[in-house]
Amino acid sequence: MITILETSALNTVQDLGRPGYRNLGVGTSGVMDPIALRAGNILLGNQDDDACIELQTYPFVLRFDTAGSFAVTGIDAEIELDGRAILPWMVETAAAGQVLRVGPPRQGARGYICIAGGIDVPAVLGSRSTQLRGGFGGLDGRPLEAGDTLRSGGIALDVAGYGALPPTVALDTATDRDDARLIHLRAMPATDYTLFTPEAQERLWHVHWRITPQSNRVGYRLSGEPLTLRHKVELRSYGVVAGIVQVPPAGEPIVQLADANTVGGYPRIATVIEADLWHLAQARIGTRIQFHECSFEQGVAAMQPVNAYLDDLRMMAAHYRSSAHRRAGGRTGAKSGDKA
Known part of the structure; x- marks a missing residue:
């Protein structure tokens, strides 16, 4: 579980959207920057479409009520975990009770808080995305507010400290x-x-x-x-x-x-x-x-470099986790996949 401590307007729960319903007058919604969400989910070993928190306004502050791993993607900003500066596009693990603060971006506009296991809200028409105009999806179809609680995957990965090269660097930037x-x-x-x-x-x-x-x-x-x-x-x-x-x-x-x-x-x-x-x-x-x-x-x-970037990131993250598990197993005799 996570609790929202501070938020401004229009921060919402989003995933990759709900295609296939436009003939019924239902828009796709979903994240504005799908590469940022996909990268965060790859880093955390999530499903490609696991939901995240999309940030449009800052600062944003939440508390981890249970331990969990996370990554903040999409932006370059001042990010702190219990006052300790952390980097965007990196996997970190928070202990229960620790507070994550995301300040205004130095670069970029929309940030994505991706959490291991995703954000668990009811799926509506196959998606957890918030549709503000229709008032459905996400958390009761509305922006997040201070005091809201969200059920998260609650997964504390036994490997952290690795990350992704932002697409503005890895890809030919516009x-x-x-x-x-x-x-x-x-x-x-x-x-x-x-x-x-x-x-x-x-x-x-x-x-x-x-x-x-x-x-x-x-x-x-x-x-x-x-x-x-x-x-x-x-x-x-x-x-x-x-x-x-x-x-x-x-x-x-x-x-x-x-x-x-x-x-x-x-x-x-x-x-x-x-x-x-x-x-x-x-x-x-x-x-x-x-x-x-x-x-x-x-x-x-033009989609080929984008797909190659995500494929390379997927291989890198899998290799890093596998190598870390082998090293841990060699030192302690723990089985690969054991949680810390």
């Missing part, structure tokens, strides 16, 4: 080397691309769009010189997924994200590829974005 407030995103022209004027098409790829405060898990609203249509159009509603870039009448794009609407009717000018969506999850308000045109084939191929 952040501009000369300007940390500019990120580059690959996108494919979408169904309604040709409805926009040639000038608007050109502008899409060359303007530095800025993430506005009117942004959230549903979508990021971008500011910049408006994109104009060749002529006014009325479109039938269509299915919406994360990554679609819609252009409402004002002409400033909206990038749909984890809590995207299930249907929409604004013209679709582009779609951000899946391999780059996690960069948006870690982009703060005010960050500037530049889109770069790519093909469908390039978008599919």
